[in-house]
Amino acid sequence: MREVAIVAFAQTRHTGHDTGLSEPELILPVIEEVKARTGLSRFGFTCSGSCDYLAGAPFSFVSALDAIGAWPPISESHVEMDGAWALYEAWVRLQHGDVDTALVYGFGKSSQGDLRAIMTLQLDPYYLAPLGLDQLSYAALQAAALGAGRDELDAIARRSRADGRRNPYALDLPDDLPGGSPVEPLKESDVAPLTDGAAAVVLAAGDRARELCANPAWIAGIAHRIEPHYLGLRDLARSPSTADAARAAGVGKGPVEVAELHAQFTHEEPILRRALDLPDSTVINPSGGPLAANPVMATGLIRIGEAARRIHDGAARRTVGHATSGPCLQHNLVTVLEA
Amino acid sequence: MSDPLTAEHVLEFPGGYTRSTGPVIGRFLTELRAGRIVGTRTAGGRVLVPPLEYDPATGDPVTGEYVEVGPAGTVTACAWVAEPRPEHPLDRPFAWALIQLDGADTALVHAVDAGNPKAVRPGTRVWPVWRGERRGHITDLSCFAPEVTRIVSPVRVPYTLRAGGALGVFLEGIRRGVFIGGRCASCGKVYVPYRLSCPQCGVAIGERVELPDTGTVTTFAINNLPDPRAPEVPFVSAYVLLDGADVPLIALVGGIPAHEVRQGMRVRAEWVPESERTASMANIRWFAPTGELDVEL
Numbered sequence: 001m002r003e004v005a006i007v008a009f010a011q012t013r014h015t016g017h018d019t020g021l022s023e024p025e026l027i028l029p030v031i032e033e034v035k036a037r038t039g040l041s042r043f044g045f046t047c048s049g050s051c052d053y054l055a056g057a058p059f060s061f062v063s064a065l066d067a068i069g070a071w072p073p074i075s076e077s078h079v080e081m082d083g084a085w086a087l088y089e090a091w092v093r094l095q096h097g098d099v100d101t102a103l104v105y106g107f108g109k110s111s112q113g114d115l116r117a118i119m120t121l122q123l124d125p126y127y128l129a130p131l132g133l134d135q136l137s138y139a140a141l142q143a144a145a146l147g148a149g150r151d152e153l154d155a156i157a158r159r160s161r162a163d164g165r166r167n168p169y170a171l172d173l174p175d176d177l178p179g180g181s182p183v184e185p186l187k188e189s190d191v192a193p194l195t196d197g198a199a200a201v202v203l204a205a206g207d208r209a210r211e212l213c214a215n216p217a218w219i220a221g222i223a224h225r226i227e228p229h230y231l232g233l234r235d236l237a238r239s240p241s242t243a244d245a246a247r248a249a250g251v252g253k254g255p256v257e258v259a260e261l262h263a264q265f266t267h268e269e270p271i272l273r274r275a276l277d278l279p280d281s282t283v284i285n286p287s288g289g290p291l292a293a294n295p296v297m298a299t300g301l302i303r304i305g306e307a308a309r310r311i312h313d314g315a316a317r318r319t320v321g322h323a324t325s326g327p328c329l330q331h332n333l334v335t336v337l338e339a
Numbered sequence: 340m341s342d343p344l345t346a347e348h349v350l351e352f353p354g355g356y357t358r359s360t361g362p363v364i365g366r367f368l369t370e371l372r373a374g375r376i377v378g379t380r381t382a383g384g385r386v387l388v389p390p391l392e393y394d395p396a397t398g399d400p401v402t403g404e405y406v407e408v409g410p411a412g413t414v415t416a417c418a419w420v421a422e423p424r425p426e427h428p429l430d431r432p433f434a435w436a437l438i439q440l441d442g443a444d445t446a447l448v449h450a451v452d453a454g455n456p457k458a459v460r461p462g463t464r465v466w467p468v469w470r471g472e473r474r475g476h477i478t479d480l481s482c483f484a485p486e487v488t489r490i491v492s493p494v495r496v497p498y499t500l501r502a503g504g505a506l507g508v509f510l511e512g513i514r515r516g517v518f519i520g521g522r523c524a525s526c527g528k529v530y531v532p533y534r535l536s537c538p539q540c541g542v543a544i545g546e547r548v549e550l551p552d553t554g555t556v557t558t559f560a561i562n563n564l565p566d567p568r569a570p571e572v573p574f575v576s577a578y579v580l581l582d583g584a585d586v587p588l589i590a591l592v593g594g595i596p597a598h599e600v601r602q603g604m605r606v607r608a609e610w611v612p613e614s615e616r617t618a619s620m621a622n623i624r625w626f627a628p629t630g631e632l633d634v635e636l
Binding site: 020053056057116117120125126127128130131132133134137138140141143144145181182183184185186227228230231232233236 | 344348349350356358360364368387388389391395415416417418419420421422424425426427428435436437438439445446447448449450456476477478
C-alpha cells in the first residue's frame, strides 16, 4: 500500500439554521482554508460527498464545483454519500501512484427540507419507503432493539453537548436536555441537531505529505463494510459491519487514544463502541460528535478530520475516525490514523 | 407576510414513479393482493419475509420455494409514535414493530395499531389487518393488531324508582327543608333518613323526629372522577352526623377546598332557594362549613 496521510482539515462554524448561503458559498471558506494551510491551489484528484435530496435539486453537487475552480479541467468525482466515502475514493485514487494529492470535501444543508422524510427516500422502495418509515422511526426501532438504559443515553447526550460547547465549530446546545419524545423510546436529546455545514480534507502521499504537514496523520488502515438493507434481516443491537471494517482497518493492532464516531443517535454510540472493541480509556467524540453538530454528508468526513486533528496538533499518536451511511448503521467505514 | 427572500419548492414525481418488481418481490406482492403472506426459502433452509432474490448471508439466489407464513407473528422490537406524520400508515398513535411472522426466520417491519404504548412490547402476538381493496402493495397490509384478548359488552337497562313508604316521608320533609328521622322505641336510636323499622332491634319505628340541618363530618372521600350529581371535580362526599341523629347521612361537602375537609368539621346544609325545591335530595346543594370549632369524635 502507498502511504497516504491527511495533511489538512477544515470545517465551517456549523449552524442550526439556514444562513441563506448557497452551497458553493458554504464550502468556499473551507476550501480556501485547506489550500492556504497546504499552499496547494491544484490537486491531483478532487472528490466530494453530498446528497441532492437535501437541496431537492438534481446534480446540485455540480454547482458546488464553482468553489473549487475547475478550469483548466480537473480530475473530479462525486459520491452521493457522506464525504467520508469521498475520502475513501480519493485514498484509492492515490493508490494508483500517478497523483500525489487529493482534495476531499463534503457539505449539506439539512435546514432546507424535512430530514425525517428525506431520509425515507433512501429506503427500499417496495417494503419500507411506502410505509412512510421516517428517520426517527427506524432509529427508534434500533434504540428499542438495543434497550440501553436511560441514564447511559442521557449521559452520552450531556457529554456530547458539553464537548460541543467547547468546540467553536459545533452548536451551542444547553446542558438541560429537552424532554420531548418524538418516537419512543427516543428522546429529543437522543437525536443529532439539524445542522448546516461543510468540511474539507487534503490527502497527500509519501514524501509529499511530509512536505505539506509537520505532523501528517497517516492512514494506517481504512475499510468499509455493509450489511443487508432490510431492518428485519439484521440484529439491530449489533453492528457486525463496523466490527468487520475495524478488523480490516486494524483498529485492534494498537491502543486507540481518541475515537470520533458517526453516532447520530445516543444509542448508536454503545453499539459502535462494542463493535470497535474500544476500551474505557479511549476518549469518544471529544469534538462533541454528531450530537453537537450534524451537517449531514459532512458529518462522517468531520469524524475523520477531527481524528486527524488530534495527530496534527500532537495531542494523540493513534486515533480512529468512523463514518456511517444507510438506515440503522447499515454501512460503516473505519479509518485508523497514526502519527 | 412571508419573507421575500425565501421561496418554496417541491420535488415530486407527479402520479408516482413506476418501478418493476422482479419475480420475487412481484410474487410476494401478488400473494398479498390475494390475502396471503409468503416468504422465500434459502438454500440453507431459512425463510426470508419479506422475500429477497438473494440470501443476504451467502449472496446465493434463493430457492424457488415460496412458503406461506403467519398470518400472525411475534413482535421482536417496537417504537411508539405519539404524533403520526401524514406519510405514516395510521393517523392515530401507533407502534412501529419488527414482527417475526409464524414460520419466518426474519422480521417484517410494519405498523401495529395497538391503541396505547403498553399494549405492544417484544413478545406481543399480532395479526394482520387487511386493506379493504388490495392492489399488490405492502400497504395491502393496513397494519397489524394485537391478538383479541377482551371484548367490550355494553350494558344499559333503564328503571323507574318510586319513593313510597319511609323514603316518601323523608323526601316530603326535604321538600319543606326539614330532615325527618325516626326514633326506635326499643333502643332509643335516632335514624335519618326516616325508616319504618329499627335494623338493630327489628321493631317498627313509630315516632318521627325533625332534625336540624347542622352536623359533623365523621369521614369523607375526595372524588376525582366526574359524577353528574356533583358540581365539580374534585368533589368531597362525606358522612354527616346530623345533630341529634345516631347514624350519619351521606352527602356532598362544598364551599371549601377539598384538601381542607376534615373529620370533626361542623357543617350545615346549603338549601336551594325555596321556589326551586322539590321532593328530591337535589334540594341540598351540599353541606358547607359553619365555621364552628371542630368536634372531637
